[in-house]
Amino acid sequence: MSPLAPISPWPPEEPAAPYPDLPVAKEVYGLLAVLLTYLAFGAYLVWAFAPSHWLDAVGWTWYPSREWAIIMPCWLMVVVLLSYWSYTALTAFLIPGFHSPSSVTDKHSNMPPEVLGAVPYYWKFANADTVPEAVDLPIDLVNRVLYPPRPRPRLRS
Template sequence: MVETSPTSPVSPLAPFPPLPTEVRSRAPEFYGFVAWSGTYLLFCIFLLWALFPDKYILWLGVSWYPNRDWALLLPAYSIILVLLTYFTYFALAISGTPAFSDMSTITDSRALLPAADDCLNPYARHARENAIPESYDIPIGLVNRVVYGRRRKLNATLSAPAVELKEDSTA
């Protein structure tokens, strides 16, 4: 007699798989710390150069340093560069956008439309009660007729009695 293992679970709890052993590098932590501390060090040096008088900078042993005008020009140029970057990306996004009249704003090359056979409306054959419709993308013209065509009819029927009431009340 051959023993077989049970096909249904023996316990209501599923066995928990062992956790994978990950080997992660801590290099990004060190790089982040070096970038953070380096940034603060450079900012402190920038502030000392921009705010200290010349005699203190010479007393520290620094014999050459850039003109103090750059203390205002560097931040101003940086802000302008950031603003121009945003403007450039915004302009590229607008230039890459197709016109409203372009068909690519409505459909694409992967749209699945029914074959145009001899039927007047290819969607009408799926209106039968027992029909299982195929999966198609609905053309925008049909969507507009259904969505906006009914709204016009509904608005016309709602506004017509109100006009008649006004006419009756004035008579």
């Protein structure tokens, strides 16, 4: 077949490796985790809802007090909510303030020098044939473009 044919891959692809006959350890551990989780949840439901004499008849003679069937899920929900709130508070605490320069720039910024000679660097880009270099714009320039000065409204008296 010609390399120019539309159905021929070019360069030729390597044949796929045969699928291993034995399962990978991750698959086995994942299956065991799922099965043990279902088994533990089933045991929890039996312990929480089955009458005591049924459990004694099966041979399950020791089990915690039934009040733990309510306490543990409530406690786990509170722990999950507290972890969400804690991570949210930690994130809010670690955010730099508005006055911090790190809220507008970081170590990866490509900030141009303020002045090239006596002319500010961004004035040279005003020519139509000049292509500006890839730099981060300073926040004062961005603010002047986005929020130009406006005259104050005069109050009528």
